[in-house]
Amino acid sequence: MNEIVNRVANSPIVTIDLEEFYRSEERVVFDLKEFLFEGLVLRExxxxxxxxxxxWNIFKDKLIAVHCSADAIVPNWAFMLVGTYLTNLNVEYIIGDLQSLEQHLFEKSLSKIDPMLYSGKPVVIKGCSKQPVPIFAYGRILSIVQPYAKSVMYGEPCSTVPLFKSPK
Structure with a gap:
């Protein structure tokens, strides 16, 4: 009998799973809407x-998006003032919505990648994940690895969509 060989496992392909860059801490929105007078005005x-x-301890060990969901004019200093309290707690926060928070978190994680690890190698950016990976992260990882990789594909190592192949 012929031995079954896993060609994918034996290939030089490097797989990047963006789910590995997902931070698991709870995300919380600090909504300034709750502090508006009659839902319209912020009284200092x-x-x-x-x-x-x-x-403020309810925000300990959480990732915070400081945001105002009301259609109101809120001065910039109000968001910053909330930030002073969160900084004192030593929690990570951004001024923006949850989508902005996710982008910030992925940007921070992806910026630590050494692109030289992918130099001259075929790279697969994994497509399926259990955690929510923002579309931003796919573009960002591509911009990091493409200048170094031999080729870049999207999907699973056994079924990929070619995106880029470096000229010979």
Whole structure:
């Protein structure tokens, strides 16, 4: 009998699974809408008092998006003031929505990649994941590895879509 050989496992293909860059901490939105007077206006004195009274420990060990979901004009300093409290807690936060938070987290993780690891190698950017990987991350990883890789494909090592092949 012929021995079954796993050609995919024995190939030089390097697989990048973006799910491995997903941070598992809980994401929370700090919504300034809750602090608006009549849902329209931020009163500085009331806002500062409310922030002082808030139990900030509920944000410990979480990733925070400081955002205002109301259609109101909120001054930039209000978002920044919330940031001062979060910085004191030593938690990671951004000023923006959850989508912006995900982009920030992936950008931070992907920026640590050494692109030389992919020099001259065929690369597969894995397509399926259990965690939500933003479309941004796929473009970002491509821009990191393409200048170094021999080729870049998308999908699974056994069934890929070719994206790029370096000229010979």
């Amino acid at each position: 004195k009331d806002f500062r008092a409310a922030l002082k009274e808030l139990d």
